[in-house]
Amino acid sequence: MNIRDAATHGTLSTFALPWASNRSETSALTLRDWLAHLAKTGRLATIERPVALEHELAAIAKRLDGTQAAFFTQPGGKGVPVVSGFMSKRGWIAEALGVEEAGLLARFSAAVAQPVASRVVDRADAPCQEIVHTNGIDLHALLPIPTHSEHDNGPYITAGLVIARNPRTGVQNVSINRIQVHGPDRMAILLLPRHLYAFQRDAEAAGDALDVAIVIGVDPLTMLASQAITPIDHDELEIAGALHGAPLPVARCVTSGVHVPAFAEIVIEGRILPNVREPEGPFGEFPKYYSAKEAREVIEVTAVTHRRDPIFHTIVPAEMEHLLLGAIPREATLLAHLQRSHPAVKDVHLSVGGVCRYHLWVQFDKKREGEAKNVILCAFGAHYDIKQVVVVDTDVNVHDPAEIEWAIATRFQADRDLVVIAGAQGSPLDPSTTVGQPDDAPSHLQGVSAKMGLDATRPVVYPEHVFTRVRIPGQDTVDLHALVAADNSAFDAYVSRDHG
Numbered sequence: 031m032n033i034r035d036a037a038t039h040g041t042l043s044t045f046a047l048p049w050a051s052n053r054s055e056t057s058a059l060t061l062r063d064w065l066a067h068l069a070k071t072g073r074l075a076t077i078e079r080p081v082a083l084e085h086e087l088a089a090i091a092k093r094l095d096g097t098q099a100a101f102f103t104q105p106g107g108k109g110v111p112v113v114s115g116f117m118s119k120r121g122w123i124a125e126a127l128g129v130e131e132a133g134l135l136a137r138f139s140a141a142v143a144q145p146v147a148s149r150v151v152d153r154a155d156a157p158c159q160e161i162v163h164t165n166g167i168d169l170h171a172l173l174p175i176p177t178h179s180e181h182d183n184g185p186y187i188t189a190g191l192v193i194a195r196n197p198r199t200g201v202q203n204v205s206i207n208r209i210q211v212h213g214p215d216r217m218a219i220l221l222l223p224r225h226l227y228a229f230q231r232d233a234e235a236a237g238d239a240l241d242v243a244i245v246i247g248v249d250p251l252t253m254l255a256s257q258a259i260t261p262i263d264h265d266e267l268e269i270a271g272a273l274h275g276a277p278l279p280v281a282r283c284v285t286s287g288v289h290v291p292a293f294a295e296i297v298i299e300g301r302i303l304p305n306v307r308e309p310e311g312p313f314g315e316f317p318k319y320y321s322a323k324e325a326r327e328v329i330e331v332t333a334v335t336h337r338r339d340p341i342f343h344t345i346v347p348a349e350m351e352h353l354l355l356g357a358i359p360r361e362a363t364l365l366a367h368l369q370r371s372h373p374a375v376k377d378v379h380l381s382v383g384g385v386c387r388y389h390l391w392v393q394f395d396k397k398r399e400g401e402a403k404n405v406i407l408c409a410f411g412a413h414y415d416i417k418q419v420v421v422v423d424t425d426v427n428v429h430d431p432a433e434i435e436w437a438i439a440t441r442f443q444a445d446r447d448l449v450v451i452a453g454a455q456g457s458p459l460d461p462s463t464t465v466g467q468p469d470d471a472p473s474h475l476q477g478v479s480a481k482m483g484l485d486a487t488r489p490v491v492y493p494e495h496v497f498t499r500v501r502i503p504g505q506d507t508v509d510l511h512a513l514v515a516a517d518n519s520a521f522d523a524y525v526s527r528d529h530g
């Protein structure tokens with residue numbers, strides 16, 4: 031069974047990934063392996079000129095987003111290079127997973143279903159702890175932390191995997207959270223109400239700090255695994271293990287019991303302090319608007335560990351790396367959720383124009399009238415971020431915006447096929463949900479949103495050809511290579527004939 035079949039059938043045995051030819055029994059796939067693969071295939075741009083950490087670095091990375099990863103050798107005059115944009119294309123992420131794009135969601139879902147326990151290694155086998163700082167920590171002196179967007183309130187860590195243990199059960203959780211570095215050893219973190227938030231609230235209720243590790247510079251599979259939508263007490267590092275096809279080597283932090291990927295570049299260890307809040311923001315977020323300055327939880331840093339020559343990873347907010355990292359695990363979860371009630375759902379896509387969060391396109395093999403509306407309602411319940419759903423037939427490619435628009439243009443009637451639900455919970459980061467609210471509206475009033483569903487499917491039964499898509503027999507099979515001449519000499523000769 032090849033990797034694609036394994037993904038399709040949901041089985042995960044050890045397999046070879048094309049960019050991991052050097053992997054041995056004791057090593058793991060690393061960020062460096064992936065960057066070397068991108069470099070070899072013309073997808074890594076090295077910027078050797080010194081660049082400013084404030085805006086300039088992000089501006090260059092943004093210009094390269096989706097075409098090449100950016101590797102800065104001298105950011106902010108620091109000796110630590112910065113990389114950005116190494117997962118900024120859907121095809122690259124599929125390649126990292128060893129599947130075709132069409133197999134991406136199945137592969138990810140199979141890893142979520144069959145996690146692989148991590149393997150604890152000694153410090154001597156953990157490159158992320160080659161260098162250890164525990165005294166007089168100054169993050170600004172140690173690390174090149176960029177300021178990204180115009181109105182951001184200073185430098186932010188945007189690509190840190192935040193790892194913590196559930197204080198009730200001891201099971202780890204991984205998420206990415208934006209972190210503003212506002213002191214030499216002090217940072218403010220945005221915790222939206224999910225697992226890390228729950229851990230912090232539990233610890234706080236007991237008057238305890240919550241140990242956390244912020245892991246910067248891991249391979250694309252571990253980055254992707256961090257975004258899995260799972261029930262609480264599922265350690266996403268075990269999903270990373272499944273995606274690697276081998277247990278992920280992890281090391282114990284030097285100042286806490288948290289386990290971190292041993293082959294990471296940099297780890298910041300710390301504690302989220304109980305009952306302490308400090309201002310964070312504004313910050314340019316994924317919807318391409320700013321989040322306001324608000325009081326947030328605070329991390330006090332206890333140690334920084336890193337490789338001898340570390341690489342710092344930054345994600346430019348709202349660019350493709352940010353959007354795709356969230357989109358693919360969500361699509362996998364949404365597809366599984368919809369298929370539980372509607373097995374005839376074939377594929378889903380979170381569109382880029384909908385910031386890979388708000389607009390869901392669903393491909394569905396409709397057999398009875400009305401079913402598409404049930405699919406729409408099911409999708410609204412799957413994740414509060416979903417604001418607009420378009421359901422199309424199986425002859426429409428949900429990965430192509432022009433095809434979706436064509437289906438709406440030709441199969442949808444607003445008085446008949448539109449579903450609107452008022453006053454539901456939506457994304458608090460969608461600025462249109464705040465219209466009419468005071469600036470200081472409490473969090474329980476934020477993000478109230480209408481939902482819109484469009485049934486753009488054709489009727490199950492229709493008069494001959496009314497909804498038959500025009501196609502030309504042979505359009506997909508003609509052999510242009512054999513038919514088209516190497517040059518236009520026959521054309522030139524024809525138009526230059528002298529008829530006297």
Ligand SMILES: Cc1cc2nc3c(=O)[nH]c(=O)nc-3n(C[C@H](O)[C@H](O)[C@H](O)COP(=O)(O)O)c2cc1C
Binds near residue numbers: 203208259
């Ligand atoms: C680049 C990036 C930045 C993110 N920033 C935040 C953030 O600041 N706060 C937050 O709660 N979630 C943020 N997320 C989303 C969470 O990491 C994601 O929902 C994760 O799956 C939550 O994990 P959990 O459900 O295990 O807690 C971010 C995601 C990405 C890809």
